[in-house]
Amino acid sequence: MTRRRLAVAIITVVAVIGVFVVRLVDIQVVRADELNANSMDRRAVAQTTYAARGDIVDKDGNVLAGSVMRYDITVSPKTIPATFTRVDDEGVETEVTLEEAAAEVARITGQKKAEVLAAFTDNPESDFEYVIQEVPTETMREIRELGIPGIYPRQRPARIYPGGSVGGNLVGFVGTDGPQNGLERTEDSCIASEDGSSTYERGADGIRLPGSTVTTQEAVDGGTLHTTIDxxxxxxxxxxxxxxxxxxxxxxxxxxxxxxxxxxxxxxxxxxxxxxxxxxxxxxxxxxxxxxxxxxxxxxxxxxxxxxxxxxxxxxxxxxxxxxxxxxxxxxxxxxxxxxxxxxxxxxxxxxxxxxxxxxxxxxxxxxxxxxxxxxxxxxxxxxxxxxxxxxxxxxxxxxxxxxxxxxxxxxxxxxxxxxxxxxxxxxxxxxxxxxxxxxxxxxxxxxxxxxxxxxxxxxxxxxxxxxxxxxxxxxxxxxxxxxxxxxxxxxxxxxxxxxxxxxxxxxxxxxxxxxxxxxxxxxxxxxxxxxxxxxxxxxxxxxxxxxxxxxxxxxxxxxxxxxxxxxxxxxxxxxxxx
Structure with a gap:
């Protein structure tokens, strides 16, 4: 009786091990490429690393046209929760709904709540949507302090002209389609920047994993254009x-x-x-x-x-x-x-x-x-x-x-x-x-x-x-x-x-x-x-x-x-x- 039980146990263990071996071979050999690709699709996120367009300066180095850091506020509708818990400085917990979160963001950005909520919910399977683009650092910080899961700021240099119309007839300007006029256009080969790219990995909750960023192409800032203007x-x-x-x-x-x-x-x-x-x-x-x-x-x-x-x-x-x-x-x-x-x-x-x-x-x-x-x-x-x-x-x-x-x-x-x-x-x-x-x-x-x-x-x-x-x-x-x-x-x-x-x-x-x-x-x-x-x-x-x-x-x-x-x-x- 004891021998029979031992034999059954051995056969069962061998069968289980066999199943694991077959499954392991299937995962690691037969379907390895497919599974690795699917895994990376879920974990690895590619992003553009923006480079700064070069300055246009007067004869003494005063900036006529320059770049400042702005931020695109993005959201992952796939990972943003319907509700989340916020803990204040005194340890008090508050449940926040998606609509309430959208209203908080809208108050900061000046958008309508419906506009923000649409970015959160219109494409629930999407991993990337814009909430608002090119906001200043102060706005980005206010949104970040809300602690809403699934919202991420992305750096983006923006063009500014500190003197307004001073030299505007010469400097020109940059539009949504790139440099449009003046030195911004004719000297673009000098001041144009070259954006880079990188990837990072995230966990199952959609949060970026620290230290996981890998640069695939370095960003290159534009040169500085020196003019004779005072x-x-x-x-x-x-x-x-x-x-x-x-x-x-x-x-x-x-x-x-x-x-x-x-x-x-x-x-x-x-x-x-x-x-x-x-x-x-x-x-x-x-x-x-x-x-x-x-x-x-x-x-x-x-x-x-x-x-x-x-x-x-x-x-x-x-x-x-x-x-x-x-x-x-x-x-x-x-x-x-x-x-x-x-x-x-x-x-x-x-x-x-x-x-x-x-x-x-x-x-x-x-x-x-x-x-x-x-x-x-x-x-x-x-x-x-x-x-x-x-x-x-x-x-x-x-x-x-x-x-x-x-x-x-x-x-x-x-x-x-x-x-x-x-x-x-x-x-x-x-x-x-x-x-x-x-x-x-x-x-x-x-x-x-x-x-x-x-x-x-x-x-x-x-x-x-x-x-x-x-x-x-x-x-x-x-x-x-x-x-x-x-x-x-x-x-x-x-x-x-x-x-x-x-x-x-x-x-x-x-x-x-x-x-x-x-x-x-x-x-x-x-x-x-x-x-x-x-x-x-x-x-x-x-x-x-x-x-x-x-x-x-x-x-x-x-x-x-x-x-x-x-x-x-x-x-x-x-x-x-x-x-």
Missing amino acids: YDLQWTVQQTIAEQALAIGAESASASVVEVATGEIRALADWPSVDPNNVDGTPVTNLGSLAFTTPYEPGSTFKPMTAAMLIDKGVADPMTQVSVPAVWFSPEGNRIADAAPHADLQLTLTGVIEQSSNVGISQLATRVSNSDRYDYMRAFGIGSKTEVDFQGESAGLLSETWDDQTKYNVSFGQGVSVTGAQMASIYQTLGNGGVRKPLTLVTGCELPDGTMTDEPSTEETRVVSEAAADTSVAMMESVANTGGLAAQLQIPGYRVAAKSGTAEVAAGGVYTSDRVVSVAGLAPAEDPKYAVIVTFVKPSTIRTSAAAAPTFQKIMTQVLKTYRVTPSSTPAPSMPTTW
Whole structure:
């Protein structure tokens, strides 16, 4: 009997062991791959590791565009319980329902309770749903302190623009589809980041297992884009042109400040301008930079450049004499008129610049051939995009052949169109002794390892002789000293060289009563450090360059003060304006 029982027991044990062996072989050998995959599907969770987009900074490292950490609040509907127990600091337990939890989250995020509850319950088999995206750290912490099982915050860098609209016309913005405008788009190769990926494991309750995270691809932050912009000066220039544009009822306005010796843009403002933090609040036409994208006929601010050509060619000097009627008919029979009626004047070239005579500059300009003047203009940068190559930048309009009217008109800024950026480059060249430096907005891309790339070209071009450029600047001093706008252009302690311009606006092939008014200039005139250009489009009250002169004076004064430019120590030259 005992032997029989022992045999039965042995057979039973062997049978049980056999069952376990068969089951073990099935699990570990036959179905190993399938079960491992299913296990990992339940335990391993893949997630994106977000990298930060690089900063855009001004010349001193102040952030114009940057990234801050935001959080996506996510939920696992599969693991979130219908009710859970919350224990307060005093050990008191409270049962919390899913609806109550949804209401708590909604109060923090500002959502409707139904919206949050839908994220919790609409897809009960889902392991991942968004409750809300890109909330600040404070909001994330408040939600985390609720202790709701199945809710997880995920880090996500977000784009911010600390200065709002300061430099917004240049910086651009990032939208839901990526970089949309300005430097954000054109310099994306520098500041773009590369997201990484990782996985972590969780337990049966859906909670992440500590120490289980495995990185599968490292996240790579974007580089830092260094610009030439001076943050504080940019703000001042923007405010100054906005105030005057509103006062005179202008349609738009632009102003630029360029360092003469380097060609670097210290400020370039447009009005109206986009606030990258509120793109929807800006009309589509004002999302970029008018100074780069919108050409216009410059008018009389062109005349110093024409004078420089004449002097460089040796066919005129500041004392060259010309008889100037109010209206003049060219040898070809074309009519040229000054802006206002006047008696016949006996002007020197200096007087032509001071009086801004279209007739006088037209009579002298043709001493240089059309082809040579065209070549000069090309060398000054007219008809080509600037080296900045800004998004949507216009090359303006410069025809290679001129008819009998245009060959006179181009000498005083009609029949040719330029951008504000091109005008800034012209005056940089005149102030720099006739040497044109590449107009520069970006000085380079600093990679995360500290390497600097994409540094701009410093190749310079001599356009006119030093004597021709310096003489043209000296003649412009007469505008600030004895011209009609002298009282609004002078800056105590400094010699200023300036030129005003009032250009007619063409529409439908004819000139209208609308105007573009400008003042362009340099200071200190004896050794120019900065070029400033101010332009207002279609003012409705003051339709002459008198509308731009006070703004030019305010901006140039601020520039000289900001950079502590040494005051002038020598008097302006005395150049006769009549004979």
